[in-house]
Amino acid sequence: MQLVRGLHNLRPQHRGCVATIGNFDGVHRGHQAILMRLRERAAELQVPACVVIFEPQPREFFGPETAPARLARLRDKLELLAAEGVERVVCLAFNRRLRELSAAQFVQQVLVDGLGIRHLEIGDDFRFGCDRAGDFDFLLQSGAEHGFSVEAAATVELDGERVSSTRVREALAAADFTLAERLLGRAYCISGRVLHGQKLGRQLGAPTANVQLKRRKAPLHGVYLVSARVDGQRHAGVANIGVRPSVAGDGSAHLEVHLLDFSGDLYGHRMAVAFHRKLRDEQRFASLEALKTAIDADIAAARAYWLGQPLQ
Numbered sequence: 001m002q003l004v005r006g007l008h009n010l011r012p013q014h015r016g017c018v019a020t021i022g023n024f025d026g027v028h029r030g031h032q033a034i035l036m037r038l039r040e041r042a043a044e045l046q047v048p049a050c051v052v053i054f055e056p057q058p059r060e061f062f063g064p065e066t067a068p069a070r071l072a073r074l075r076d077k078l079e080l081l082a083a084e085g086v087e088r089v090v091c092l093a094f095n096r097r098l099r100e101l102s103a104a105q106f107v108q109q110v111l112v113d114g115l116g117i118r119h120l121e122i123g124d125d126f127r128f129g130c131d132r133a134g135d136f137d138f139l140l141q142s143g144a145e146h147g148f149s150v151e152a153a154a155t156v157e158l159d160g161e162r163v164s165s166t167r168v169r170e171a172l173a174a175a176d177f178t179l180a181e182r183l184l185g186r187a188y189c190i191s192g193r194v195l196h197g198q199k200l201g202r203q204l205g206a207p208t209a210n211v212q213l214k215r216r217k218a219p220l221h222g223v224y225l226v227s228a229r230v231d232g233q234r235h236a237g238v239a240n241i242g243v244r245p246s247v248a249g250d251g252s253a254h255l256e257v258h259l260l261d262f263s264g265d266l267y268g269h270r271m272a273v274a275f276h277r278k279l280r281d282e283q284r285f286a287s288l289e290a291l292k293t294a295i296d297a298d299i300a301a302a303r304a305y306w307l308g309q310p311l312q
């Protein structure tokens, strides 16, 4: 899959494609349905299937503090899109210039001049352009003018409600991992590289792999039963996502995973952590002994959970 960063990097050879536009955070089942239609249209017209995304996502641009945590970082999003058969991703910087484009300018500069679009596949609620003035009817009209077709993908629902990234976040916040999995079509995972921690975990009797979150906000907080995939192997474990109030921290969120019955060096390896059940909220303990007692109980709960249960 080809990644084009910025409108200015679109070259004449990139013109001619079918495209869709959006955040695609999590690449959930609603997104997957649109992407399937996109692939079909690409095959019919014999042009590449292209997805236009924004960095940062518009809500992050308008309110960095209040924007919701992402389900997946850019790297994971690109992998998920590639797995859905997307051939090209055009990642546009969402900045003042882009937000000030009128709907008509967006169509002209991005879709027509930039992409040479042949067909646009879009959710029927999709809005774009300055003040979100561009809607489906506007796109239909623009398509007729500029010679591209526009199709609204049917809304994908689950249990009578629309599937959305927001709904996946709500399911995660409620620790409803079964619902999150049904919305996503796969188990919810956070992946990243294992970094060096403060090496306190060993002292606590629970060495942990610190998965790099960088400045990512996490959509989960607390202590969870997890399974982690690293080097092609699955391990059962327990994990904490939080700021570790019991030990001096820098206030940023960490994902720390203790794998059951594992000893080995994981520094620098890529780990994908799947979440199965919430055990408790993160707490501030008065002493390291109290923290150790709590972590021992978490590990015991994980052992009981995985006993007689196949590792997923």
Ligand SMILES: Cc1cc2nc3c(=O)[nH]c(=O)nc-3n(C[C@H](O)[C@H](O)[C@H](O)COP(=O)(O)O)c2cc1C
Pocket (backbone or CB within 6 Å): 196, 197, 198, 199, 200, 201, 202, 204, 206, 208, 209, 210, 223, 238, 239, 240, 243, 244, 245, 246, 247, 256, 257, 258, 281, 282, 283, 284, 285, 291, 294, 295, 298, 299
């Ligand atoms: C299962 C589990 C539960 C945890 N629960 C808490 C908690 O409730 N409060 C807290 O401050 N830290 C908690 N931690 C984080 C520990 O403080 C952290 O793992 C320890 O400081 C080791 O950090 P290090 O890997 O940087 O050495 C938990 C860690 C694990 C693995």
Ligand SMILES: Nc1ncnc2c1ncn2[C@@H]1O[C@H](COP(=O)(O)OP(=O)(O)OP(=O)(O)O)[C@@H](O)[C@H]1O
Pocket (backbone or CB within 6 Å): 020, 021, 022, 023, 024, 025, 029, 030, 031, 033, 034, 121, 122, 123, 124, 125, 126, 153, 154, 155, 156, 157, 162, 163, 164, 165, 166, 167
């Ligand atoms: N359940 C769904 N069924 C059909 N199309 C969808 C569905 N969810 C999103 N889409 C479409 O997929 C494209 C990308 O959606 P986008 O990621 O921007 O929104 P979303 O998943 O609804 O997220 P949020 O909850 O943050 O609004 C848009 O065209 C959108 O209309």
